[in-house]
Amino acid sequence: MNVGNLIVTKNYKQDFSIKCPVCTTESFSAWGRVDIYNIERCQGCGLGITSPFPEQKQLVAINQETYLLEQRITTYRSRYEYFKKRYQRQLHDIKSFKPSGKLLDIGCNIGVFLSEARAASFETTGIELNRECAEYAQSHFNLSVHSDYLDNIAFEADSFDVVTMYDVLEHIPDLHSMLAEIRRVLKPGGLLVVQSPNLDSLMADLSKSAWGWLSPPDHLYHFTPGALSSLLVQTGYDVQLVKTWEPADDFCADVMQAKLGNSLLARITRKLIRLSGLALALVTVVQKNWWTRQKGALVEVYAVKATISCTLSSSTTDKGRSNDL
Numbered sequence: 001m002n003v004g005n006l007i008v009t010k011n012y013k014q015d016f017s018i019k020c021p022v023c024t025t026e027s028f029s030a031w032g033r034v035d036i037y038n039i040e041r042c043q044g045c046g047l048g049i050t051s052p053f054p055e056q057k058q059l060v061a062i063n064q065e066t067y068l069l070e071q072r073i074t075t076y077r078s079r080y081e082y083f084k085k086r087y088q089r090q091l092h093d094i095k096s097f098k099p100s101g102k103l104l105d106i107g108c109n110i111g112v113f114l115s116e117a118r119a120a121s122f123e124t125t126g127i128e129l130n131r132e133c134a135e136y137a138q139s140h141f142n143l144s145v146h147s148d149y150l151d152n153i154a155f156e157a158d159s160f161d162v163v164t165m166y167d168v169l170e171h172i173p174d175l176h177s178m179l180a181e182i183r184r185v186l187k188p189g190g191l192l193v194v195q196s197p198n199l200d201s202l203m204a205d206l207s208k209s210a211w212g213w214l215s216p217p218d219h220l221y222h223f224t225p226g227a228l229s230s231l232l233v234q235t236g237y238d239v240q241l242v243k244t245w246e247p248a249d250d251f252c253a254d255v256m257q258a259k260l261g262n263s264l265l266a267r268i269t270r271k272l273i274r275l276s277g278l279a280l281a282l283v284t285v286v287q288k289n290w291w292t293r294q295k296g297a298l299v300e301v302y303a304v305k306a307t308i309s310c311t312l313s314s315s316t317t318d319k320g321r322s323n324d325l
């Protein structure tokens, strides 16, 4: 199996011996366990890796089984205002780097973000491997969406001003190849935005193995702000901005799920918190405090295509800065 410079062993229990794809360290410690999967943490850069690492054919099956069109539509419809606000905030941040131009969203789902991007004056293209979701984005939002792997599509070099990947990179086995291909299709100075769950988050610290966003084997990697920034620097990007955040009610629900399970008490408490604006406001204040310390459950990195190609020997970025919303 080709997973870049990651060497996967067959029998992890006795012999968990891999090279970290970010810092090449071979020293890992057990961080948590979900079902049959372990989350191993690199002692060099803090990256988490799912073990055992699934085979390519398993990954394709997981993608087809996990992301069903009806479920996705229901999720967006049930929280439409939330998603709209979230995407508008992300587009506001993108526009502070690139006010307009050609935008490629990798893993565009049913196309809600792309339709907001088009409304915000970007010329949009999407990639979505789930064919049903891609067809929905085409027919429902009249979007241009490819349903194939990025390197199969073979866009021309220097095509895009912005490439976005929300909740995608943690699913990609070969991180270096993916980021190299994105770098090739970005225009000089083009912007890459990557968002992924944050293994260094307060939510992960409190929930540990019960943290809902670990999601192995669907999630192969578990990034931190430092590990993600370092990976982007190594693959030829200049990191401009690192921020962490999370939806307030997700924070409450996930931490309670971890602490109280799915008991009646937990369900009632969750409902009360969702109904109580005051409780959510208090949680939001606490969260924003933690976000400034890069402890939000989602990490977002904004990076531009560097003019000179960097190598694996590049050091961890010192350009990233944290920022609350």
Ligand SMILES: [Zn+2]
Binding pocket: 020, 021, 022, 023, 024, 025, 042, 043, 044, 045, 046, 047
């Ligand atoms: Zn590492």
